[in-house]
Amino acid sequence: MSISIEKGANITPLTKTFKAFFIVLAALTLGSILFIIAGVNPFKAYITMIGASFGSLYGFSEVLVRATPITLCGLSVAFAAKMLLWNIGAEGQLVMGGIFSAGVALFLSEHIPSFTVIPVMVIAGCVGGGIWASIPAVLKYWKRVDEVLTSLLLNYVAIFLFQNLYYVTWRDPAGRGFPGTAKFPGIAFLPRFFGTRVHLGLVFAVFSVFLIYFIFSYTKWGYEIRVSGESTEAARYAKIKINRNMVLVMFFSGALAGIAGMSEASGIHFRLMEGLASGYGYTGILVAFLSKLNPFLVLTTSILFGALIFGGDHLQVVAQIPSAISTVIQSIILLSVLFGALVTRYRINVNMGGER
Amino acid sequence: MILGEITFVIIIAIQSSMSILYATLGEIYTERSGVLNLGIEGIMLMGALVGFATTFYTQNLLLGVLAAMIVGGLMASVHAFLTVTLQVNQVVSGITIFTLGIGLTDYFGQSLIGEVAPKFSVVGIPLLQDIPVIGQILFQQNALVYAAYILVPLMTIFLFNTKYGLNIRSVGEKPSTADTLGVNVFRIRYLCTIFGGMLAGLGGSYLSLSYIPGWRERMTGGQGWIAIALTIFSMRNPVFGSLGAVFFGLINAFRVYSQASQIAVPTFILKMLPYLCTIFVLVVVSKKDVFKNLGVPSALGKPYSREDN
Numbered sequence: 001m002s003i004s005i006e007k008g009a010n011i012t013p014l015t016k017t018f019k020a021f022f023i024v025l026a027a028l029t030l031g032s033i034l035f036i037i038a039g040v041n042p043f044k045a046y047i048t049m050i051g052a053s054f055g056s057l058y059g060f061s062e063v064l065v066r067a068t069p070i071t072l073c074g075l076s077v078a079f080a081a082k083m084l085l086w087n088i089g090a091e092g093q094l095v096m097g098g099i100f101s102a103g104v105a106l107f108l109s110e111h112i113p114s115f116t117v118i119p120v121m122v123i124a125g126c127v128g129g130g131i132w133a134s135i136p137a138v139l140k141y142w143k144r145v146d147e148v149l150t151s152l153l154l155n156y157v158a159i160f161l162f163q164n165l166y167y168v169t170w171r172d173p174a175g176r177g178f179p180g181t182a183k184f185p186g187i188a189f190l191p192r193f194f195g196t197r198v199h200l201g202l203v204f205a206v207f208s209v210f211l212i213y214f215i216f217s218y219t220k221w222g223y224e225i226r227v228s229g230e231s232t233e234a235a236r237y238a239k240i241k242i243n244r245n246m247v248l249v250m251f252f253s254g255a256l257a258g259i260a261g262m263s264e265a266s267g268i269h270f271r272l273m274e275g276l277a278s279g280y281g282y283t284g285i286l287v288a289f290l291s292k293l294n295p296f297l298v299l300t301t302s303i304l305f306g307a308l309i310f311g312g313d314h315l316q317v318v319a320q321i322p323s324a325i326s327t328v329i330q331s332i333i334l335l336s337v338l339f340g341a342l343v344t345r346y347r348i349n350v351n352m353g354g355e356r
Numbered sequence: 357m358i359l360g361e362i363t364f365v366i367i368i369a370i371q372s373s374m375s376i377l378y379a380t381l382g383e384i385y386t387e388r389s390g391v392l393n394l395g396i397e398g399i400m401l402m403g404a405l406v407g408f409a410t411t412f413y414t415q416n417l418l419l420g421v422l423a424a425m426i427v428g429g430l431m432a433s434v435h436a437f438l439t440v441t442l443q444v445n446q447v448v449s450g451i452t453i454f455t456l457g458i459g460l461t462d463y464f465g466q467s468l469i470g471e472v473a474p475k476f477s478v479v480g481i482p483l484l485q486d487i488p489v490i491g492q493i494l495f496q497q498n499a500l501v502y503a504a505y506i507l508v509p510l511m512t513i514f515l516f517n518t519k520y521g522l523n524i525r526s527v528g529e530k531p532s533t534a535d536t537l538g539v540n541v542f543r544i545r546y547l548c549t550i551f552g553g554m555l556a557g558l559g560g561s562y563l564s565l566s567y568i569p570g571w572r573e574r575m576t577g578g579q580g581w582i583a584i585a586l587t588i589f590s591m592r593n594p595v596f597g598s599l600g601a602v603f604f605g606l607i608n609a610f611r612v613y614s615q616a617s618q619i620a621v622p623t624f625i626l627k628m629l630p631y632l633c634t635i636f637v638l639v640v641v642s643k644k645d646v647f648k649n650l651g652v653p654s655a656l657g658k659p660y661s662r663e664d665n
Contacts, residue, residue, distance in 0.1 A: 034463065086447055139635075143642040148394065148447060149585050150638065153631045156578045164624035282455055289448050322466045327459030334452045335434070341442040 049311025073284025091281025097258025100128030129258020201263025373605025382555030394450025397580025398457020407561025428557020528653030
């Protein structure tokens with residue numbers, strides 16, 4: 001018997017099923033290794049995570065709370081990637097959106113009609129995230145600077161600015177050593193639903209899913225973005241203004257992450273404090289890649305990742321496993337998908353006996 | 357007096373440039389062979405944690421550094437397999453390696469926060485250390501700094517003056533031609549990527565074993581990304597790369613100095629400086645027409661397969 005691996009390009013439904021099976025199995029196995037190292041039965045751990053996330057209404061509401069910023073950040077990355085722009089700065093854009101909307105909540109909300117406070121905060125969040133994302137786009141337009149590096153480096157800049165605000169400049173003097181701004185006034189809170197922590201941000205996220213689907217399917221702008229992403233040559237031929245679109249697309253992309261920051265600040269924390277920059281921007285990148293840039297898949301993948309994160313938080317409480325396990329599993333899932341190319345690219349020939 | 361302060365700043369500059377320097381040297385080789393590894397930050401984190409943990413448990417610094425290099429090489433080999441063999445998009449693969457490094461170190465590092473392990477201490481080189489000023493700056497450092505002094509010229513000569521270096525560069529420039537001439541494109545890309553990962557792991561372990569010893573979550577703080585930027589504006593030349601790393605060391609030293617002497621610059625601005633300077637330098641060196649001459653391998657980021665050529 002001999003086993004040989006050779007290249008094969010014939011993708012049948014059977015290989016597709018096999019690929020999916022391979023991916024799930026690989027991810028589960030690698031995750032299990034981590035649990036075993038931590039001294040926990042992996043089956044129990046998975047069941048605990050699933051039970052925590054989907055076993056109760058409370059659990060599922062917490063999943064949705066986490067899925068909200070992830071969806072918005074995932075959409076942010078996916079939207080820019082449609083034009084082959086690598087926006088890996090969603091984390092910083094989220095933070096800037098939070099800062100801008102917090103500025104409105106803390107210093108402007110008393111002076112404008114109360115029903116306009118939330119809309120103005122949303123706009124501020126969009127502008128904050130949008131401006132932050134436009135910087136890499138403008139630099140790329142102006143000097144051909146690679147947006148991967150600039151968008152990522154700006155994350156650090158945004159986070160230091162944010163830390164300075166809640167530690168020093170905007171710090172609540174009545175906070176008794178707790179680093180954070182003063183609590184927002186009540187009119188700047190996003191409404192929550194059904195006694196859970198699920199807030200209006202979820203509606204923003206779902207609305208954005210449909211909005212992006214609509215933009216790509218029914219508008220000229222969406223068509224231009226898709227064409228520019230597929231071929232610069234074709235875009236030039238069709239007289240599409242690539243450079244102007246680049247800045248617009250990045251602004252829109254950053255605005256989505258900015259709304260995530262706005263809704264985290266005014267729907268969960270009610271102030272600027274440490275938890276705002278908790279890595280949803282990075283999770284969003286993985287989600288966008290996994291979803292193949294499809295907005296509906298971004299939503300479902302985000303719910304899955306939200307469940308993973310809440311399940312991880314829950315495991316930390318009940319089994320004292322560091323909740324970072326969910327970050328590892330997220331990367332493992334994407335790695336397994338990338339390794340899935342092994343199945344479609346190569347064919348494993350098993351030759352039972354006989355000469356070759 | 358003033359000379360003493362300048363010496364102090366330069367010593368800190370050299371010490372705080374080492375981790376970026378090692379990572380940059382590695383990424384230069386990786387990119388010269390045509391592979392872009394954006395996972396450096398995650399690999400450095402893994403190197404920092406594994407290096408620290410190994411030293412903590414074995415009380416042996418050399419084993420710690422070795423382990424850091426091995427884990428760095430392993431992480432990079434995943435990237436090599438995905439991008440060279442499976443031809444997965446290099447940006448996607450690199451970012452996955454980056455987030456994997458963050459997750460793994462957050463997960464396994466928690467119990468080591470606050471622990472103390474042996475660290476590389478300063479060893480003066482006899483005679484040379486007695487040269488006024490220069491001796492103090494260059495020859496009263498630790499072993500990993502001295503290793504870099506040797507590595508930079510060695511890697512430069514190897515890359516530009518040997519047959520092997522020529523092979524690496526040709527694989528990055530024109531893989532199909534190199535292939536026709538009998539150069540094994542895949543093997544060279546694997547080796548360079550793994551070597552780059554080993555150096556990034558080493559750079560990470562420098563952070564946890566000598567600069568400010570100990571393990572802290574996400575302690576690399578973006579140095580891997582700065583190293584990638586440095587790779588670009590060093591024109592992928594090890595000598596320029598090391599000069600660039602010292603430049604970033606100087607920014608950091610300025611931060612330490614101004615905090616120590618209480619110059620009135622807000623801390624958060626000082627913390628932003630390295631990142632802002634990186635962006636600034638990227639803008640300065642990125643001119644549309646000049647970019648071609650910056651030593652960018654023409655096949656950088658493009659997978660190679662025989663069938664396509």
